[in-house]
Amino acid sequence: MSTETLExxxxxxxxxxxxxxxxxxxxxxxxxxxxxxxxxTVQVLGICSALAVTSQMAPTMVMxxxxxxxxxxxxxxxxxxxxxxxxxxxxxxxxxxxxxxVAVVDLVLKAYMFDVSKSLSVFVxxxxxxxxxxxxxxxxAMGNKPWDSxxxxxxxxxxxxxxxxxxxxxxxxxxxxxxxxxTIIPESAYTAGYENFGIMVTPVGAFMVVGIIIWLQRTRNxxxxxx
Amino acid sequence: MDLLALAIKSMFIENMIFAxxxxxxxxxxxxxKVKTAIGLGxxxxxxxxxxxxxxxxxxxxxxxxxxxSWLGDDxxxxxxxxxxxxxxxxxxxxxxxxxxxxxxxxxxxxYGALGIFLPLIAVNCSILGGSLFMVTREYTFSExxxxxxxxxxxxxxxxxxxAAVRERMKYSNVPAGLRGLGITMIVTGLMxxxxxxxxxxxxxxxxxxxxxxxxxSKETKPAKAExxxxxxx
Numbered sequence: 290m291s292t293e294t295l296e297x298x299x300x301x302x303x304x305x306x307x308x309x310x311x312x313x314x315x316x317x318x319x320x321x322x323x324x325x326x327x328x329x330t331v332q333v334l335g336i337c338s339a340l341a342v343t344s345q346m347a348p349t350m351v352m353x354x355x356x357x358x359x360x361x362x363x364x365x366x367x368x369x370x371x372x373x374x375x376x377x378x379x380x381x382x383x384x385x386x387x388x389x390x391v392a393v394v395d396l397v398l399k400a401y402m403f404d405v406s407k408s409l410s411v412f413v414x415x416x417x418x419x420x421x422x423x424x425x426x427x428x429x430a431m432g433n434k435p436w437d438s439x440x441x442x443x444x445x446x447x448x449x450x451x452x453x454x455x456x457x458x459x460x461x462x463x464x465x466x467x468x469x470x471x472t473i474i475p476e477s478a479y480t481a482g483y484e485n486f487g488i489m490v491t492p493v494g495a496f497m498v499v500g501i502i503i504w505l506q507r508t509r510n511x512x513x514x515x516x
Numbered sequence: 517m518d519l520l521a522l523a524i525k526s527m528f529i530e531n532m533i534f535a536x537x538x539x540x541x542x543x544x545x546x547x548x549k550v551k552t553a554i555g556l557g558x559x560x561x562x563x564x565x566x567x568x569x570x571x572x573x574x575x576x577x578x579x580x581x582x583x584x585s586w587l588g589d590d591x592x593x594x595x596x597x598x599x600x601x602x603x604x605x606x607x608x609x610x611x612x613x614x615x616x617x618x619x620x621x622x623x624x625x626x627y628g629a630l631g632i633f634l635p636l637i638a639v640n641c642s643i644l645g646g647s648l649f650m651v652t653r654e655y656t657f658s659e660x661x662x663x664x665x666x667x668x669x670x671x672x673x674x675x676x677x678x679a680a681v682r683e684r685m686k687y688s689n690v691p692a693g694l695r696g697l698g699i700t701m702i703v704t705g706l707m708x709x710x711x712x713x714x715x716x717x718x719x720x721x722x723x724x725x726x727x728x729x730x731x732x733s734k735e736t737k738p739a740k741a742e743x744x745x746x747x748x749x
Contacts, residue, residue, distance in 0.1 A: 333697055336540040337641040380638065381609050388602040396598060411648035414601050418641045420541040492534055493712065496705030500698050507693040514696025 318440040322448035325510060328421045329452040330503045335421035338412050340495040342453070346469045349457035351405045352412065355394050357446025359416050360425055363387045364442035367430040374431075383426045384417065391416045421445055456498050464489030522659055523666040529715055532642045532667055533674040534708040539642030543675050544700055546636075553679035556636070557672030561665055563615060563637050564646050567608050568664030571647040572657055574603060604647045612638045642671050677707060 328334045335356070342352045366386050367374075374382045395413045398406035406413065416422065425445050430438040461467055463486045466474035474483065488494045507513070532538045539560070546556045577583055581595035616634040620627045637643060646667050650660050681703050690699050 330697070333544055334541060336544060337537050340537040340540065380635075381606070384605050384609055384638070385602065388605045392598055392601045395601070411645055411652060414648050415538070415641050415645055417601060417605055418639045418644050420639065423639050488709075491708075491712065492537065493705045493708045495537070496701050496708060500694070500701035500705065503698040503701065504691070504694045507698065513692045 315437065315440050318437060319444035319447070322441075322444040323451065324448075324506075327448045327452065327506070328424070328445050329449055329499075330506050331512065332424070334424050335419045335449055336499070338415055338419055338453075340456070340492065340499060341412050342409055343457040343460055343495060344464065344490045345461050345467075346454070346457045348405055348408050349453050351398070351402065352409060353446075353450035353453055355398070355413065356416055356419060356421070356449055357443065359387065359390050359394060359419075360422050360446045360449075361439055361442040362390050363422055364425055364430040364438040365435050366390075367426050368433060368435040368438035371431050371433075379431070383423065387422055387426075388417050421449055452502065455502060456495065459498050460489045460494055464494060519658060519662045523662050524717070526663050526666045527670040527673070528711065529717060530670075531674060531711055531714075532645065532671040533704070534711040536645065538645040539640045539671055542636055542640050543671075543678065544697065547675050547679040547682055547700070550676060550679045550683060553675045554672075557668075557675050559634055559637055560640065560642060560671050561668030563608075563612060563634075563643055564668035564671075565665035566615065567611050567643060568646050568650050568667075569657065569661050570611065571604050571607055572650055572655070572660040574607060575600070575651055576657075579603060600651065604644060608643050608647070609638045642667070674707070678704060681707070 322328055326332065329336060338352065338356070343349050363383075363386055367383060370382075370386075391414065394416070395406070398409070398413060425438075425442055429441045433441070458468070461469075462473060466472060466479075466485050474485075486494070489498070530536070533540065533543055542556060547553050575583070577586065579596045579600055581597065582592050584591035584594050584596070612634055616627075619634070646664060649667075650663060655663055678700070682700065685699065685703075694702075
């Protein structure tokens with residue numbers, strides 16, 4: 290990991306000696322996707338997995354990290370190869386690279402976190418077709434330098450991460466009264482008549498929570514989508 | 517009979533959209549008109565029906581542990597499972613391309629209807645998801661043959677219904693921040709609630725569905741049953 294970043298830094302320095310490593314423009318690559326240009330709530334990408342894994346915090350956390358890693362690395366690799374890939378077969382080339390990285394992530398999860406990998410089941414594999422990954426490759430990595438692409442991937446990954454963690458927070462808290470598997474709602478609340486919302490752990494709860502998060506965020510930012 | 521039960525289960529009970537959230541991106545993006553929704557839905561059914569059995573064949577004769585034994589005893593212990601993702605996605609991308617070319621050549625009318633949607637499908641999660649579910653649920657070949665198209669039909673039902681709802685929604689006054697994606701999500705949630713009623717159906721040969729792959733805790737199952745009855749009223 291650290292050698293990788295060093296290499297990226299080197300590449301960036303050689304390519305653009307004039308521009309500082311963290312210029313204002315580059316900071317925006319990371320901060321924009323967090324709010325104004327969020328991949329999930331504004332660009333409507335990567336919804337599939339955003340909903341599927343979010344009934345509990347722990348697997349969601351792993352998924353968020355996995356997706357961020359995949360976006361950053363595939364962005365960097367595609368960016369390094371961007372002048373070598375003929376545009377007619379770029380989709381297959383991108384899919385091949387992403388699938389390879391996802392296979393590595395999947396094997397790492399299986400080796401070190403077998404339980405989590407079991408509970409995520411097919412959704413690790415489905416990172417391949419996560420629209421965020423493909424979207425960033427097409428829209429950014431094919432036309433930008435590796436270090437910029439790494440930052441862009443990191444920004445999109447983090448933007449995705451906070452949204453799915455927020456969804457998981459509400460779903461686990463209200464659905465089963467727990468966070469990361471620890472009980473949060475005290476026993477006395479249950480004896481006083483409080484009950485878990487069974488609907489929050491079902492897919493329906495996921496759709497509702499996402500809808501409401503999108504509503505709140507768009508109301509705050511004043512973003513309105515026309516029919 | 518077993519296969520019919522599987523077909524009904526993958527169409528309604530384990531619906532790709534409402535139970536597993538697969539193919540949401542194109543589901544949200546291409547559901548503004550019923551006509552285009554039908555086109556995309558048909559393309560998904562078509563591609564799933566081809567790729568799931570094809571990937572089953574690849575999985576059983578190349579990828580699984582011991583699957584290469586037809587090459588000779590030396591190959592009997594090889595497990596190529598780690599190549600599964602790459603192999604499946606390559607198959608899907610290649611099949612989509614082939615199907616597109618074949619349809620263009622032999623049925624220009626169908627190509628006119630499906631044409632623009634076919635390339636979109638290579639990155640539709642429900643296609644890869646169908647193949648991966650086929651592996652984790654250990655379907656036989658005939659089951660895979662049935663599972664592919666019926667999962668696709670379930671997806672098609674979902675997108676066509678949503679498109680119909682969205683067409684009507686043009687005439688209603690939705691709060692500004694909720695317009696577009698927000699209200700679509702909530703509508704999908706309400707439709708999902710209706711589809712949860714199908715969970716009450718008992719189907720024969722449910723052995724494989726029992727080991728549910730969803731990330732849900734077990735203690736919530738009774739609560740879910742209660743929700744079903746509520747949504748039915």
